[in-house]
Amino acid sequence: MDNLSDDMIVCRCEEVTVADIKQAIREGARDVVGVKRRVRAGMGLCQGRTCAKLVQQILCTELNLKPDQTGSSSARPPVRPVSFGELAEGAVE
Amino acid sequence: MMKIYDAVVIGAGAIGTSVAYHLCREGMKVALLDHGDIAGGSSSHCDAVALICDKEPGIDTTMGQASIDLYNEYADKFDYDFEYDAKGCLYICETEPEMVAAERYAKAQQANGYPLRMVDNKELCEMEPYIAKDLAGGLYTPPSGAVSVCPYKVCFAFTEEGKKLGLDVFTYCTIHAIRLNPADHSVESLDTSCGTFSTKRIINCAGVWASDIGKLAGIYIPVQPRKGMNLISEKVSKIVNHKLLEFGYMMSKFDDIQFKRKVSPLVEEYNVAFNLEYTKASNLLVGGYRGFRGFDTRSEIEAMEAISERALRFYPCLKDIQCIRSYAGVRPFVADHLPIVSDVDDIPGFYIAAGHEGDGICFSPITGLLMSQIITGKKTDFDISPLDYVRFESKRS
Numbered sequence: 001m002d003n004l005s006d007d008m009i010v011c012r013c014e015e016v017t018v019a020d021i022k023q024a025i026r027e028g029a030r031d032v033v034g035v036k037r038r039v040r041a042g043m044g045l046c047q048g049r050t051c052a053k054l055v056q057q058i059l060c061t062e063l064n065l066k067p068d069q070t071g072s073s074s075a076r077p078p079v080r081p082v083s084f085g086e087l088a089e090g091a092v093e
Numbered sequence: 094m095m096k097i098y099d100a101v102v103i104g105a106g107a108i109g110t111s112v113a114y115h116l117c118r119e120g121m122k123v124a125l126l127d128h129g130d131i132a133g134g135s136s137s138h139c140d141a142v143a144l145i146c147d148k149e150p151g152i153d154t155t156m157g158q159a160s161i162d163l164y165n166e167y168a169d170k171f172d173y174d175f176e177y178d179a180k181g182c183l184y185i186c187e188t189e190p191e192m193v194a195a196e197r198y199a200k201a202q203q204a205n206g207y208p209l210r211m212v213d214n215k216e217l218c219e220m221e222p223y224i225a226k227d228l229a230g231g232l233y234t235p236p237s238g239a240v241s242v243c244p245y246k247v248c249f250a251f252t253e254e255g256k257k258l259g260l261d262v263f264t265y266c267t268i269h270a271i272r273l274n275p276a277d278h279s280v281e282s283l284d285t286s287c288g289t290f291s292t293k294r295i296i297n298c299a300g301v302w303a304s305d306i307g308k309l310a311g312i313y314i315p316v317q318p319r320k321g322m323n324l325i326s327e328k329v330s331k332i333v334n335h336k337l338l339e340f341g342y343m344m345s346k347f348d349d350i351q352f353k354r355k356v357s358p359l360v361e362e363y364n365v366a367f368n369l370e371y372t373k374a375s376n377l378l379v380g381g382y383r384g385f386r387g388f389d390t391r392s393e394i395e396a397m398e399a400i401s402e403r404a405l406r407f408y409p410c411l412k413d414i415q416c417i418r419s420y421a422g423v424r425p426f427v428a429d430h431l432p433i434v435s436d437v438d439d440i441p442g443f444y445i446a447a448g449h450e451g452d453g454i455c456f457s458p459i460t461g462l463l464m465s466q467i468i469t470g471k472k473t474d475f476d477i478s479p480l481d482y483v484r485f486e487s488k489r490s
Contacts, residue, residue: 081327
């Protein structure tokens with residue numbers, strides 16, 4: 001993980017780079033949610049499905065943590081994007 | 094080594110970070126403690142506005158306006174961008190009886206000098222082109238009394254600005270005990286997972302956890318968790334110009350305001366009131382509901398359905414917009430709907446700034462300022478005796 005360039009995009013939905021994530025860690029983020037809240041990694045359409053693992057790895061490298069110490073964003077419905085129309089009809093289980 | 098501070102603030106949410114910042118401004122050496130991250134609790138699980146038009150006339154509105162004025166000032170002054178946006182607010186009235194009730198409310202606020210005014214159906218549709226066309230009208234609050242901010246960024250902003258003034262932050266720090274002087278019960282120290290803090294002042298800003306901190310000091314603080322929930326949309330173009338709420342929201346907030354909406358049993362059951370805003374990140378936040386579920390902050394599918402159903406009534410175009418996430422949090426509820434911003438007579442040096450329910454973000458700046466005035470013995474900007482903890486002291490368990 002030491003060879004990631006700072007301008008590499010980690011969260012594609014919100015266009016968050018390695019440098020942004022390192023900055024969030026400098027500002028006190030210690031886990032995936034702390035990074036998310038500071039720089040929006042994982043707040044986009046895919047809800048962190050793509051970037052969460054990578055964010056976790058950067059946290060582990062920067063803070064010398066084990067993966068299970070970096071937490072995860074809480075699981076929340078909907079599991080995939082669903083229209084408000086479908087939701088209102090109760091079509092989602 | 095013993096850590097020595099003029100004041101220790103417990104809770105790094107919208108209230109605690111503001112209190113810490115305002116105390117630093119008075120030249121005090123301050124430590125800010127939280128059991129998790131900054132903005133890890135209610136302040137990152139809420140919506141994003143500061144309004145005067147969801148307040149009862151009187152001290153509630155006075156605090157709201159004072160806080161909005163401070164947000165306006167800090168948006169210019171702070172280096173940390175907390176996404177201040179003076180967008181104005183529309184309270185939507187579905188029916189004529191709601192217009193009548195809203196007008197009565199508007200008159201009471203106008204009498205105190207606040208520039209609220211009624212808009213009819215035509216003006217409402219001009220102000221919000223995508224709104225349903227069959228609504229009676231609305232109550233408009235101009236940007237001077239209705240702004241939005243990013244709630245967790247407010248916490249980061251106060252923290253970062255505080256650090257410039259010497260604030261020390263201890264996150265992921267658990268408090269084990271609060272020690273009082275055996276002779277006069279005054280605050281002496283705290284034992285924590287980050288060591289012992291010696292201090293003569295503790296400010297309990299722990300929101301829904303304020304009663305737990307109170308217990309450590311041997312006092313009863315009647316704050317309960319009251320759940321809320323919002324849905325987040327995919328990124329969309331700007332189809333909402335103002336903060337939008339239905340006037341029925343007042344009913345769900347103040348149980349004593351009487352008027353009956355024509356809504357489905359599901360909407361009624363979940364106490365859902367339409368609530369919509371467009372964020373700087375181009376998402377829509379769609380809410381909202383109030384319920385007592387203890388500390389259970391799981392998303393309830395039925396509540397999501399009820400929120401969506403109610404939202405479509407006012408904003409039909411949401412039908413084809415995707416919801417990408419839900420979130421839920423707990424508001425620090427106090428039975429009389431007023432926060433506690435106060436010293437505690439029995440414990441010299443122990444202060445409480447908690448119980449803001451759904452107004453924590455709105456009241457954040459003014460609460461910090463008022464608390465700094467209380468602690469430094471200055472005259473508060475206005476009479477805050479209704480916020481005094483003394484109103485609960487006689488009911489101690």
